[in-house]
Amino acid sequence: MNTIRYLVLWSIILLVGGCSTPVQRPPGSEPGSHPDGTGGRVRNESNVYEPRGLVRSQPEYSTPVIALMDVAARQEKQNDLAAAVSSVERALRIEPRNAFLWSRLADLRLKQKQFPLAIQLASKSNSLAAGDASLVSKNWALTAKAQRGAGNTSAAEAAERKARNYR
C-alpha cells in the first residue's frame, strides 16, 4: 500500500510540476521580431505548427547579386534589354526569393512592353516583399503602368490607389 501511495504522490508532484512550468521564450527574441514572422511566441517544437527560423524577410543581396545588378544596369543603358533580363534572371538563380530582383525583372519587362508578364512579375515580387511597404508601393505603381499599357484603365486606377495606400 505504501508503495502505491508513494507512486500516486510522486505522480501528482510530477504532473503539477510539469503543468506549472512557465512558458520559455528563446533568449533575445521579442514579439514580432522573429525571422519567421511568428511573433516570437514560440515555446517548443511540438507546439509550433510552422517551423521556425527559416525565412529571411529581407533579401540577402549578396556580392554576386550586386555585381549582376550593375551588369544589368549597364546593359540597360546600352539599350540591350534582352541581355539585362538575362542578367537579372542569373541573379534570381542565386537569390530566387529576393523580392527586389523580381521587381527589377518586372520593370525590365514593362520597358519591353510585355505588360501581362510585368504584372505577374510585380505580383510575384509583392508575394515575397514581406511587408516592405515601399517596394510593394513601387510594384503597384509598376502594375498600374502595365495595366494602362495593356489598355485596362480601371485595373490601372485600382493599382494606382494601392500604390498610394502603401506609400
Next chain:
Amino acid sequence: MTRTPKKNRAPARKTGGSKKAPKKKKRSTARGPQGRGGSRWASRLIALILLFGAIGVLYLLFLDHKVKAGFEGKRHAVPAQVYGRSLELYGGADVSPDRLEYEFKRLGYRKVHHPKLPAAWSRDRNHIIVRTRPFDFWDGREPGRYLNLHFQRGRLQSMEDERGKSLPLVRLETPKIGSIYPSHNEDRVPIPRSELPEPLLAILMTIEDRTFYAHYGVDLKAILRATWANIRAGSIVQGGSTLTQQLAKNLYLTRERSFWRKATEALMALIIERRYTKDEILTAYVNEIYLGQDGNRAIHGFGLASHFYFNRPLQELDLPKLALLVGMIRGPSLYNPRRNPQRALERRNKVLDILYRQEVINETQKDLASRTPLGITQRVSKSGGGHPAFIDLVRRQLQRDYRPEDLTSEGLRVFTTLDPWSQQQAESAFVRRLKTLEKKHRLPIGKLEGAAIIAGSETGEILAVVGGRKAGYAGFNRALDAHRPIGSLVKPVVYLAALMHPNRYTLVTRIDDKPIKIGGRDGSVWKPKNFDLKAHGKVPLHQALSKSYNLATVNLGMDLGLAQVMGLLESLGVSRPVKAIPALLLGAVSLSPLEVTQFYQAFAAGGFLSPLRSIREVQAADGTRLQRYPLTVTQAVPAGPVYLLGRNLQEVVRSGTGRGLSSFLGRELSIAGKTGTTNDMRDSWFAGFSGNKVAVVWVGRDDNKPAGLTGAQGALQVWGDMMRRLDPAPLGLPRPDSVETVWIDPTSGLRADPQCKEAREYPFIKGSAPSLQSSCTSSKEGSLRNLFRSFFE
C-alpha cells in the same frame, strides 16, 4: 500470219519503187563488201563514241552535281550543340571542391601541379587554382581567367584573381552535354580553316598525302608506288589515295572495294579539285573523315574525335594525341584506342617514326611522344549521348519552334538548364536505391524501374531528368512518357481546393473520415478504404492530409465537387484531360513525373506557376541570338491557401506518411512532400520540395505488375537519397499578408489561450480562425484544469 507482210509491201508496189530498191541494194553490194562495211562500221563507231561520250558527259555532270550538293550540304550540316548550365562561382556558393573537380572533369580540364595553360587546375585540399577557357555566352563573352579558390565546410568561401583581387562572380564555360544530329546518326564538331592546328595538318599530309598541294586530285606516282608495294607484299599494304580521294570516298561512296568505285572516286576527286580550293578541301577533310563509332553514332571529323577520345577541343591536343588520331584514319575500328590500346599505341608510334624520318619532328620530340601514354578518357557517354532523357526533352521543346533540319544541320548552340552534377547524383541514387529496395523487400532482381525530375522551385528550370534505371541509355523515357496513376499525390490539390474556401475549411476544421459509398452510372458502387482499413471518425483537416486518409479525402472532395478539383488541377498546369470520376480524388488520374513536377512547382513557389523549362537560350552558329526561353510566372492560386498547404505538406514529412525522410534529410530542413501509392502497390511516388528544389520520383514496373512498395517504402527512399546528395536549402515559406496565426486547442479545434499547455499556433487566412474559445483558459490553473480534464477523460 502472212497477211501483214503482204500489206506492208503493197504500198511500195503501188509507187513502183519496189523493183528499184532491191536493185540499188544489189549495186551497192557490188562495189565490194570492204568499202561499204568500213564506212558503216565507222559511222557506227562514231555513233557509239558519241553515245558513250554523251553518257560520259551526263555521268560527269551527274557526278559534278553530286559533288557540289554533297560538299555544300555537308559543309553546312552541323548538328545543334547542346550545353548544360554554366556553373556560377562566387563567395558563398554552394559548390564543394569535389563538385568543382567533377565540373573540371566534364569540361576536360587537366589536373596539373601548377596551371600555366588554360583548361588546367590544381588542388591542395580546400584550395583550388584553375585557369579557365574563355567562352562565348548568349549575352557576351566570359574571358579566360586565373582563379584562386578557397573552400570552407564544403562551400566556396572566396575567389581571387592572379593579383589577389577578390572577384564577385565568375561563370565557368558550359559543359557540352550532347548534340542533335540527323537520323543517319552523323555527329560532328566542325572547325573552320583558321582554327585548324598547323601541327595536325603537317602530320596529316606527311602520313596521308605528301603532295597534296601539288596534285590535281589524283597522284599517279603514289598509285604506282602503292601498286608496286602491294604486288611485292602480296596483299594491300599501302594506299595511293590522296586526301581528296579519301574525302570523295567519305562524302559520297560506300566502303565497297571495287575497280568501278575506285574510278568514280578518282573522277570525283578531279571534280572536287576543279571546284574547290586546296584549303576548302583540307577543311572539309578534317571535318568529314570517319574516326570511329559510339554505339549508333558515327564519329566524323577531328573536332568531334578529339572530344570523343580526349574530352577536350582539338586545339588543345599535343603531338602524341594528334599522331594517334591521324594514325587511326587507316582503320578507326582496328586502331580503336579504347578497344585495342596496344595496337593503337603501336600505330601511333609508327606515325611518330615516319614523322621523324620525314624530318617533321626531331628525335627528342619523337622519343618523348612515344613514351607518352595514349591519354584516352573514359567514355562519358554510352550510345545516345550522356543524358539521353534530358536531350530528349530538349529536342521536344525545340521541335515546337524549329524545323527538324534546322536542328540537325544549322549548328545551333542550345544552352540548357541541365546541371550535370545534380543529374549524376540523381542517377547514382537511383541505381543504388533500386538495388537496395529489391534486396530488402525480396523483389525480383532488375524488374524495378523508375523516373525522376529535379527542378528549381522558383525558376522552373529543370536540373535533371532520370528516364529509367539505365540512365545512360536512350530508350523509353519514363520521366516524360510513363503516364501512371498518381495516387495520393493528387490529395494536396483536393485539400488546396478546400483551403481556398476559408469560410468553410481551415487546417483545423473537423472533417469526416467515415465510410462512403458512391454509385456509378453503370450501377456499380465504389467503396474506398483507408490504407489501414479503419475509419478514424472526425479528424482535423491537416491530419487527414498528413496521414493520407482516403475516406476523409473522398468525403471532402465530394463535398467540394469534382469540378472544383479538376478546375484547380488545370489551373496548376495539368493540361491533359482528366476524367470526372470520384476515384480521381484518390489519384485515378495518370500523369507523367514531368506533369506532376509542374503542379508541385506551383506549390513550392507560393502558387506562382513557372512553366518547366529545359532551355534558356538558342544561338545561331555565328553567335547571333535567336531565341530566349525566359523566366515567366503566372499566379495560379492565391498565396494564402498555398501557404497553408505548404505548412501541411511539411507536417506530412515531419510526422505523417513522409516521416521516413528524416533518415536522409535533417528535420531542420523542413522539407514538404507527399507520398503516393496506387492499387496493389503498382506505383510508388514521392513528390516534394526544399527551399530551392522541387523533385518528383516514380518507382514501379514497366509491365504494370505490382511493385510491392508503398510511396514511403520506394520512391521516398530514392528521393531522400537523391536530395541528400544535393545539399538542399531549408524550406522557409514566406507568410503572405493574408495569413495570420492563432492559438488553437488541438483537442477541440477551438481558439485557445497561448498559455494552455496543449495549445498550438496554426496559420489561418485572416478572419477564418474559429471564434469560439476552448475551455482551456489563460491562467496556469486553466492549464492545470485542462490537464486534469483530459486526465479524467
